[in-house]
Amino acid sequence: MFLRVVAFVAALLASSGLCCGNSTTNGTFSNPILKSGGADPWVISHDNYYYMTYTTNDNITLLRSRVLTDWNNAEQKLLFKPPPGLNYSTDMWAPELHQLDGKWYVIYTADPRNDSPPPEIDMWCDYNCPAVNHRMFVLEGSDSNPWTSVYSYKAELDTYDQFAIDGTYFQHEGSLYHIYSCWFRKYDAWPANLCISKLSNPWTVASPFSERQVISVPTYPWEKTPYGRPFNDRLSSNEAPQQLNNPTTGQKFVVYSAARSDNRNYCLALLELVGDPMNPSDWRKHPEPVFYQNPQEKAYGVGHASFVKSPNEKEDWIVYHGMVDPTNGWGARTIRAQAFTWNQDGTPSFPRPGYGPYAVPGGQST
DSSP states (O other), rough: OOHHHHHHHHHHEEEEEEEESSSSSTTEEOSSSOOOOOHHHHEEEETTTTEEEEOSSSSSEEEEEEEETTTOOOOOEEEEEEOOSSSSSSEEEEEEEEEEEEEEEEEEEEEEEETTOHHHTTTSSSOOTTTTTTTEEEEEEESSSSSTOOOOEEEEETTTOOOOEEEEEETTTTTEEEEEEEEESTTTTOOEEEEEEEEEEEEEEOOOOGEEEEEEESSSSSGGSSSOSSOOOOOBBBEEEEEEOOOOTTTTEEEEESOTTSSSTEEEEEEOOOOOOTOOOOOOOOOOOEEEEEEEEEEEEEEEEEEOTTTTTOOOOEEEEEEGGGGGGGEEEEEEEEEEEETTTSSEEEEOOOOOOOOOOOOOHH
8 A cells, every 4th residue: 555655646746747856666667767857868778788878068978877767876977078169069969879880889969169150151041040060970989898988089970061960870771871850951940851861881971962862851730830830940840860670570660859849849750661761752751749748747848769678678668858847948858768569550659758657677676
């Protein structure tokens, strides 16, 4: 009875928006999983550890934990802090850690001047475009261990001297691709779309600009902000793409974020690959968002996800950010986790976002 009362009180606090930090006890946990807040989480598992990176703006920090659902006591390591004045010194967003060809790479977004272009540049944009100078960059680790590796700057990942954020690696039939949020032209500002280019290695783009493809454009009302506005390219976004493979059927998906990232309507959407990644017609967009706000639990602005297995490898988990109070914008975001399953047609079946308490991942010791 006592445990049922505790669980009821925790759920009540979560649904009221008063839940302020993670607790992992008696086989359950509550969101968020990191008390200090954060956004754009990337989580990967390797050799019985989970590793997390997220946006810290002026550096790239790596966290390590044996527990997926509580990062408050995780080990931390500064991976990279660039000197000032470089093209990649400020507004370092959405870093991701990938193991490719036996080495570790970090792909991330940055710009040279705190997201503030001079008026001579900004005046070329159809809308205000503070992110016009954001580009993608790659760090390379020194060895096969993600924690002990020394990470050094490798290269700018070519995006044809155009806006690029939230880049990720996509792997298909032995080939490597770069999928990222892009504009049609250098000074468009909006909408933000999803682009793909082919890579010859983790830091070198093989596709010329003529072969870069736009695979998704915000066309549905829920991909735009405010929701349903009839003329609304400004702040309409497709961003934060992530590869997700169905482990049973082999289907390959890109889960991406849509709408505006500091808004209650931020959500997750789904593309399915049915052929060649470089052929836009071979990507099928789901007509509705697959993970979206839950006002009953004050879970708003849910997006920018990554995916990982439970310690026993039997469960699939989504790690994402969201807000309790959507009026406070980007600073209100915190990192959360929940289990998900799969539909009969092979697409992911995500739960409604919330705070818990939820059962801890299978095989997790605490």
